[in-house]
Amino acid sequence: MTRLGDLERAVMDVLWDRFPGPAAGLTVREVAEALSERELAYTTVMTVLDRLAGKGMVERERTGRAWSYRPAASREAHIAKLMLDALDLAGSRESALVRFARSVTGTEAEVLRAALTDEASDRKG
Incomplete structure (x- = not known):
């Protein structure tokens, strides 16, 4: 199970939000600038x-002399x-x-019910 620490989660939130x-x-x-309120060193963000x-969790590729990062999954x-794990x-x-x-709310139960109904329909068809 890939659990994220606080700083890893903050970095992933930046990537997911973008x-x-x-x-x-x-x-x-760019990630460091998005997290500027945390006053992190560039090397800290690079290490994370x-x-x-x-x-x-992220994919990276060379863009000129720098690496660029994007989420490997949504x-x-x-x-x-995480839920399955x-x-x-x-x-x-x-x-x-x-x-x-x-434990879920009524609205969440409706979402689950609809998803299960759709999944059952997909398996039949």
């Missing part, structure tokens, strides 16, 4: 992005993976799913 966006991704400097690349895909930790996936279903 994409779809620049086709070439964001440079370390390098670690995120190592974890497979925020929603990342959250869904959490289910794998449960003694009973079914019990965990039932408990989760009972």
Whole structure:
């Protein structure tokens, strides 16, 4: 399970909030500028992005002399993976799913119901 630390999450939020966006991704400097209120050193942001690349959370490519970074997956895909990984930790996936279903709001339950209905329709057709 790829859990993110506070700073990693802040960097990913910048990338997720900007994409779809620049086709070439964001440079370390652009990410650092987006996080300027944190007063982070350029090298700190560079290290975080390098670690995120190592974890497979971001993709990077050379743009001139600098690297540019973009999310490897959407925020929603990342959250869904975390949820599935959490289910794998449960003694009973079914019990965990039932408990989760009972904890969501009415609107969230409707979204889940619609998604399950759509998935069932897709499997039939």
